Amino acid sequence: MTVRVGYFPHNNSLFVLRHTGILERRLPDIEWVDLRELPSKPSVDPVNALPTLHSDWLFDDGGYDVIGTGFTPPITGLAHGRDVVYIGISGPRVENGRLVVKADSGIESAADLRGKRVGIAHGSWQTTLLLFALDRVGLTWSDIVPVDTDVREGGAELVGGAIDAWVGAYPGLTEIEADTELRTLVETEGLFSHPSLWFTRRDFAENNPEQLRAIIEALQESDERIERNPRAAAQYFVDDVERRGGTASLDAWEAALRGRPFGINPVTDEFLDEQQRAADLLLSNGxxxxxxxxxxxxxxxxxxxxxxxRSTV
Known part of the structure; x- marks a missing residue:
């Protein structure tokens, strides 16, 4: 059977694996599905303001069987009745991003965000970070004006004044920090663990255990290669940006990869507690x-x- 693996640059592990040939040596019949080329879908439930793209395509023909994302998408999928199951998680990515404002904005803390426009890639881990940050200071989703921004372009919107605060991530933050003085309102560390995670459909796991094991082993091998040579891995991301007509810094991408954990770990009770807390907050905030x-x-x-x-890598 053909196994379909969804990938995009924001899950660094799967993006690198796509370009190494490591998985193909274990599973010759692989179809790589670039998430960026799938048509967008509106949320199927007007109550749910979170995008459902990742979980929708996991269950649709022409989509994929396995995917890696950030913290929030599997929660959204479960809330829409999708029978997803976790594969594993990375270590904490607390250095990957944070909630920032311009230093001269007059915004001193997260408590000052009431009525402010806050840029996030809505539906990603950034939604969870912002919600956790608001809850910590007694604010709710309705107290701010969330603005859906591109992971990279959100920095330009912050500098240009279209938004007042931004949940930024590297390497996009690198470009903004070079020219603009920022104030950090909320660090990721101390707020939540922010791992990468991988998930699949229950039926795929039950019916194709050997294929799933092969994917896990290939990811472990590929991630170990990234740790040994992050600059070579960074080149895949730079090449992708340039193929799409953009520009990217190899140094910035290498620095970003060096600051991220690699290797897949089993889900833990601590992670599941975080996921449950996020799910409960998302529900209570509509x-x-x-x-x-x-x-x-x-x-x-x-x-x-x-x-x-993990122990045999």
Missing amino acids: LLARPIQVRDAVVPWIGEFVGTA
Whole structure:
């Protein structure tokens, strides 16, 4: 059977794996699905303001069987009744991004965001970071004006005044920091662990365990290669940007990769507690269609295999 793996640059591990040939040596019949080339879909439930693209395409023909994303998408999928299961998580990516404003904005803390325009890539980990930050100071989603921004272009919107605050991530933050003095309102560290994570459909895991094991092993091998030579891995991202007509700094991408954890770990109780807290906050702020229990997405044998594969790398 053909196994479809969804990828995009924001999940660094899968993006690099796409270009190495490591997975093809284990599973010759692989179809790589670039998420950026899939047509967007509106949310199917007007109550849910979160995009559902990742989980929708996991269940649709022409989509994919396995995907890696940030913190929020599997929560959204579960809330829409999608039978997703976790594969594994990375270590904490607390250095990857943070909530910032321009230093001369007059905004001194997250408590000052009431009524302000805050840029996020809505539906990604950035939504969770912002919601956790607001909750910590007693604010809710309705107290701010969320603005859906591109991960990279949000920095230009902050500098230009279209938004008042921005959840930025590297390497995009590098470009803004070079020319603009910023104030950090909220660090990721101390707020939540912000891992990368990978998930699949329950039916795929149950019916194709050997293929899933091969993907896990290939990711572990590829991630170990990134750790050994992050500059070579960074070149894949630069080449991709340039093929699309843009420009990118190899040094900035290398620095970004050096600051991120690689390797897949089993899901932990601490991670699941964070996911549940996020799901409960999203629901109470009107961003989820229904309550969920994230532990319903845990399949024990997958975690056991991920731990074994990790220890043999």
